[in-house]
Amino acid sequence: MSGKEKVMTKREEYVVRGFTCANCATQFERNVQSIKGVTSAKVNFAASKIVVEGEASVQEIEEAGSFEDLRIKKAEYGLEEETTPFWKKGKNVRVSVASLLTIAGWVFLFQLGEYHPFTLALFISAIVIGGYRLFWQGLKNLVKLEFTMRTLMTVAIIGAAFIGEWGEAAVVVVLFAISEALESYSMDKARKSLRNLIDLAPRYTTMIQGDQRVTIPVKDVQLSDVLIVKPGEKIPVDGTVIEGASTVNEAPITGESMPAYKKTGDNVFAGTLNEDGLLKMKVTKRPEETALAKIIHLVEEAQQEKAPAQQFIDRFAKVYTPAIMVLALLVATIPPIVFQGEWSQWIYLGLATLVVGCPCALIISTPVAIVTAIGHSANQGILIKGGLHLEQAGNMTAIAFDKTGTLTKGAPVVTEVVSFVEESEMLVVAQALEQYSTHPIGKAVVRYTKERDFSKSDIDVEQLENLPGRGIRGVVKGVESFASSPEYVMETYPGLYDEQVKKQGERLLEAGNTLIVVGTDNKILGFLALQDEVKDRAKQAVQELKSLGLKKIVMLTGDHLQTAKATGNQAGITDVRARLLPEEKLTIVKQLQKEGFRVGMVGDGVNDAPALAAANISIAMGKGGTDAALETADISLMGDDLSKVGYMISLSRKTMRIIKQNIIFSFVLKMAALMLIPFGLLTLWIAIFADIGATLLVTLNSLRLLKNR
Known part of the structure; x- marks a missing residue:
């Protein structure tokens, strides 16, 4: 095999059922990567999927997830979703049994005593049933010096049992399992919007x-x-x-x-x-x-993309968890060694520190909000391609709109024809050139000529050249011809644009028309005047953006200034930049960025590619989910409703507020519990309730995004 030949790697996508937490997904990913023959494994926790490159059987992948009872199925279109009720799932049944045994243990503790064999049997049974998978994974992590939530909980539970706190050890097992169940439930709810999309077909x-x-x-x-x-x-x-x-x-x-x-x-x-x-x-x-399948795929990918806020939390958690273990060790050892404190009391407080330091709520604080927001927005016809773009959308301070197809309906109609020769002669040339155009104006000309039976599809056009922002030219019947803007004609054929032609052109422009000049290299054949209606809710959408605090709203168009101003007035935009080529639109976007604005660019996903690429956030209008709209922009509006731009900004800001609230909730509850350590007041009960309370708050707060309208 030559050095240039590439080895084709088998790539398979699988649906994973049974995830309870983001940490478990990370552990599963590492386990799959360690399978012999696997070159790469990437878990998408939000979509409950894994992509595996290399050679691995379903049985081997399932074995890698056995610590979580994960079940694997090959992903395929139309795969039925699991419908097992939350309370019937195996893990949750075990939690329920462990909870009943723990309650019974505490009842008998008051009747028979803490160390009665029957009481101990109930507590030990609860610990084994509710936590044997937790212990197994926690011990393996401890051997590898991997400090995860399960490592913390394993050490805390074993330590509590070691000092004789069997009842509290059982409570910690049960409440940690409930916390994991809550995390699983919250992610299931967050995925609901994606399931709604899947169920559409x-x-x-x-x-x-x-x-x-x-x-x-x-x-x-x-x-x-x-x-x-x-x-x-x-x-x-x-x-x-x-x-x-x-x-x-x-x-x-x-x-x-x-x-x-x-x-x-x-x-x-x-x-x-x-x-x-x-x-x-x-x-x-x-x-x-299909467009729906592409949307589902892009939403799955988007939910996997991490926002900067989430990346920060992930980095912080890697430092935070070992730091908590060190703190717990210091709490357990320093007071007895230095201040002759009672060993059993301070070991107990050290174990409580481990429990309260569990980062469950902190880790889930961001992804549950991101997944909920992206999935919910997709149901509203807004496709956001990742947490980064979701976060940046709310930071926009300026927005630029393309005109044709964005602010306007994109279906211009010919309103007037002015011909200096036989009208049929001019229309035949216009149709011959414009039949090759993909621009809405070119299509409008072709529609007009077909309706009047001037369409001559058998005319040969040679040396066809698209003139971005200016029109189209080519050789028709052996004669160099054009259908273009007045500016192009004045620059390229200055002698043809005499006073009579100029006067007629100005009259049409003053009426708010877009103008196409049709001619050859030796004469002007005539004008085609077109108008494009402004979208019904364009003005309302622009007002909403102003009320959201955007400091600059500008319209960028290749059209004539008078036509552009007429459109701008109808849409409520006063800053209108006209006669722009694609590269000039790019220059304006960059200039706004130099002035300190965070710029959003709204276009049709086909034209304005340079400006869309340069903007901080690119937003494509994509009726029905066109391929161009789905692939080019950071955010795609699947319909033509401009009010969705304001909704998207509001959703972004609300999501970021909720993420900040979640982080604050998690920290405040944990810090409040840790403040009890110096006074000897922190118990395992308080520690686990602080952890589960933070998880519950974060979950409920994030799910508020499902109600966003």
């Missing part, structure tokens, strides 16, 4: 085979299959309507509440609801390639 669909209609699993659907979608059914995959008409509720994908009317030739998306008509559709994307 139906499991079965009706396919036409010859003269028959056959019900098949959606995962078996192939390209070009013809499906029937009845009223009230969800559309199973992306496709094109080939027969019928209906209104379709696209809110799950776009976040827009108003149903869209679909007819023959229109695209429909998986997970949307067919409301009132029978649709026959042809499949254009396989189930795993």
